[in-house]
Amino acid sequence: MPEATLQRRTLLAASLAAALPAGAAPSPFLAGGDVSALTWMEAAGARYSDRAGNAGDALAILKAAGHNIVRIRLYERTGPGTGRDGWYWPAGSMDLPDVLALSRRATALGLQIQLTLHYSDFWTNSKDQDLPHRWAAHLATLPDEAARMATLTEFVSVRTRVVMQAMVKQGTPPAFVSLGNEIEAGMLYPYGRATPENWPRLAALLKAGHAAVKSVLPSARTVLHLDGGGDLAKYRDWFDHARANGVDWDVIGSSYYPFWTGKTVTEMAAFCRDVTERYDRDLLVMETGFNWAPMRADGWPGQLEHNGPYPARMSSPEGQRDFMAEMLGTMKATPRVLGVLYWDPIMIANPKVGWALKEGTGEPGPNVVSNTTLFDFKGRALPVLDIWKQFTS
Numbered sequence: 001m002p003e004a005t006l007q008r009r010t011l012l013a014a015s016l017a018a019a020l021p022a023g024a025a026p027s028p029f030l031a032g033g034d035v036s037a038l039t040w041m042e043a044a045g046a047r048y049s050d051r052a053g054n055a056g057d058a059l060a061i062l063k064a065a066g067h068n069i070v071r072i073r074l075y076e077r078t079g080p081g082t083g084r085d086g087w088y089w090p091a092g093s094m095d096l097p098d099v100l101a102l103s104r105r106a107t108a109l110g111l112q113i114q115l116t117l118h119y120s121d122f123w124t125n126s127k128d129q130d131l132p133h134r135w136a137a138h139l140a141t142l143p144d145e146a147a148r149m150a151t152l153t154e155f156v157s158v159r160t161r162v163v164m165q166a167m168v169k170q171g172t173p174p175a176f177v178s179l180g181n182e183i184e185a186g187m188l189y190p191y192g193r194a195t196p197e198n199w200p201r202l203a204a205l206l207k208a209g210h211a212a213v214k215s216v217l218p219s220a221r222t223v224l225h226l227d228g229g230g231d232l233a234k235y236r237d238w239f240d241h242a243r244a245n246g247v248d249w250d251v252i253g254s255s256y257y258p259f260w261t262g263k264t265v266t267e268m269a270a271f272c273r274d275v276t277e278r279y280d281r282d283l284l285v286m287e288t289g290f291n292w293a294p295m296r297a298d299g300w301p302g303q304l305e306h307n308g309p310y311p312a313r314m315s316s317p318e319g320q321r322d323f324m325a326e327m328l329g330t331m332k333a334t335p336r337v338l339g340v341l342y343w344d345p346i347m348i349a350n351p352k353v354g355w356a357l358k359e360g361t362g363e364p365g366p367n368v369v370s371n372t373t374l375f376d377f378k379g380r381a382l383p384v385l386d387i388w389k390q391f392t393s
C-alpha cells in the first residue's frame with residue numbers, strides 16, 4: 001500500500017480516537033468472514049497455509065492475520081433429500097452439531113461469532129426461502145392457514161431458543177444473531193413473504209425470533225439482513241415496513257458486492273450513513289467479495305463475473321488487497337458501521353466441493369467462489385491478509 005495512504009489512515013485513526021470521551025475505549029472494528037463450509041472443506045482434503053507457505057489451521061491463520069470475528073450459518077437439516085431442484089448440502093455440514101463444533105474452535109481462538117439462522121434446509125435468499133422439510137410436512141397436517149401460521153411462529157420461537165441455549169451452554173455465545181439470510185423478499189415462504197398485505201405475518205415471525213434470542217442471551221444483538229447494499233429505496237421501504245409493524249432489531253445487516261450493486265465503496269459509505277441515521281441502528285456488512293483472479297480454477301467465470309465499477313485489472317491478488325484496504329478503512333471510518341464480513345474466505349478450489357451436491361450421485365456442482373477467497377487455488381494465504389491487522393488492531 002502506498003506510504004501516503006497509510007499516513008492518511010493513521011491520521012484518521014488518531015483523530016477518531018481524540019474525539020472519544022476521556023477514558024473511553026473505542027469498540028474494536030470487526031473484520032472477518034464466513035467460515036461455515038470449513039468442516040466440509042477439511043473433510044474433502046483442503047489444506048491451508050499462511051503467507052510464508054507454512055501449513056496450519058485456516059481459522060488460526062485468519063486470526064493471526066487480524067480476523068476477529070467469524071460468520072457461521074445454520075441450516076435445519078442437511079444431507080440427501082433436504083435440498084432443492086436436485087441439489088443439497090452434505091450431511092454433517094452446517095447443521096447444529098457442526099455449528100457447535102465450529103463455534104468451539106472459533107471461541108478457543110478468541111474470535112467473536114455472528115450466527116446466521118437460515119430457518120431452512122438449504123440456501124436462502126430473495127429468490128428462495130424454503131420451509132424446512134420437517135416443518136412443511138407438519139404444517140400440511142393442520143386444518144387451516146391460521147393454525148399453520150401460529151404453529152410456524154412457534155417453530156421459529158422454539159428452534160431459536162434451542163439453538164441459542166446450545167450455544168450458551170457450551171460457552172460459545174454469539175455476539176450477533178441474524179434472523180434469516182437476505183430476507184429482503186421475506187422468509188419461510190409463503191407465510192413470511194414481504195408483500196405489503198403480508199407484512200404483519202412476516203413481522204410475527206421476526207418478533208418471535210428476536211424475543212427467543214433475547215430470552216436466552218439478552219446481550220446478543222439481532223440482525224435483519226438484506227442484499228443490495230447501497231440501494232436506499234429498498235432499505236427504506238423494507239425497514240419502514242418493519243418499524244410500522246412493530247418489529248424490533250439491533251443491527252441492520254447488508255450484503256455489498258461491487259459486481260451485484262454497481263456501487264463503489266464511497267457510495268456504500270454514504271448509504272451506511274443514511275440508513276444508520278434514519279433507523280438509529282448500527283450496521284454490519286454481512287457479506288462482501290472481490291475477485292482476485294478473473295476466472296475460477298476450472299477456467300470458467302465465477303459467481304462475480306467482474307468487479308463492478310472497479311477496473312478489470314483489479315481482478316488480481318493485489319487488486320483484491322487494495323479493494324479490501326479501501327473497504328475496511330472506509331467502513332471503519334464510517335459512523336455506526338460495526339464491521340465487515342467477507343464471503344467466502346475459505347471455500348478454495350477442491351474437486352470434492354461445490355456450491356452444493358447433486359442428488360443421486362453426490363457429485364459437486366461448480367465452486368463459484370474459488371476466485372474470490374482469501375486463499376489461492378492451492379490454499380495459500382493471499383496478499384489481502386497482509387493488510388487486515390491494520391484495521392482490527
